[in-house]
Amino acid sequence: MSRYLLTGAAGFIGARVTELLLEHGHQVVGLDNLNPAYDVRMKQYRLGRLQALPGFEFHKVDICDGRALRALPQGAPIEAVIHLAARAGVRASLEDPWSYVETNAVGTLNLLEVCRQTHIPKFLLASTSSIYGAEAPLPTPEDADSSRPLQPYAASKKAAEVLSYSYHAMYGLDVTVFRYFTVYGPAGRPDMSMFRFTQWIAEERPLVLNGDGSQSRGFTFVDDIARGTILGLRPLGYEVMNLGGHEAVRMTEVIRLLEELLGAKAHVVQQPAHPADMPASWANVEKARHLLGWEPRVSFAEGARELVEWYRRERDWTRTVATG
């Protein structure tokens, strides 16, 4: 049994990683500031489920507040910091780049300092496929150029990655960086296409599609991401790995599948492509397979069905979640 400090515990991926760790009999100290970047009821819902489980302890803390982090109550030694808290999403980072740099760069630095000062040997960082910029080869390997990320979000994650490297180089901190590719699943982010499209089709609202729908994403089911994240807790030195689905799915295909699963027609309203959106993303996951024995298990069709089933079960409130 190990004890982990996990940031972003009320977030989409953080909550699922926490659930799996608790199922494996570990203890999790979860941090989150429950900010209103999207409908806070989603965070409260996830947190409520975690708080019903044994082995979970929660602190409402802002990771940008170094003093608050240092004041956290000490308990049994922490095996690793699993750092998933972030300002996430490419589009919103054009509107408020400051909060992205503050949370994703300074917040990460604060947690690296927690590791250094309290002798926590392992740091796991969530980074993003957006870091590869516009010219990435498909499927994209980790050694593709990531020195020219396009959006402030991706730039702030690059800062987090290289800060983590410097703590590895200077203090011997063991670091795993995961570049996640478009994650979806039950209780997902309401600012992302899978949740929005599900709600808009189910509730017969206009489905706003940016671009002509030919854009594709390496959609990855949240359980695959959570399982890979936990595998990354082993000692590795310093490694950067992609975690992404096998399939790159076009938006037109996403809409078609959701229509089929929901038994309803999408009322598509086409708008110009968003300048922050990439035309395509698709992971090469050879490295995670080689180092961790990981590969995605859940097909897009299966994962989309799970999301739709969850949405329907919770529909009395999910239909009112703000999706922008």
Ligand SMILES: NC(=O)c1ccc[n+]([C@@H]2O[C@H](COP(=O)([O-])OP(=O)(O)OC[C@H]3O[C@@H](n4cnc5c(N)ncnc54)[C@H](O)[C@@H]3O)[C@@H](O)[C@H]2O)c1
């Ligand atoms: N979902 C994806 O497709 C995806 C893809 C690539 C990378 N990622 C990365 O994975 C991680 C988790 O993403 P997610 O989709 O679960 O996002 P999320 O927004 O659902 O979760 C992040 C959590 O961090 C918390 N948080 C934000 N700022 C904080 C702060 N200053 N102090 C404390 N808590 C704070 C938020 O309240 C939220 O609950 C993020 O680092 C994100 O950048 C996600």
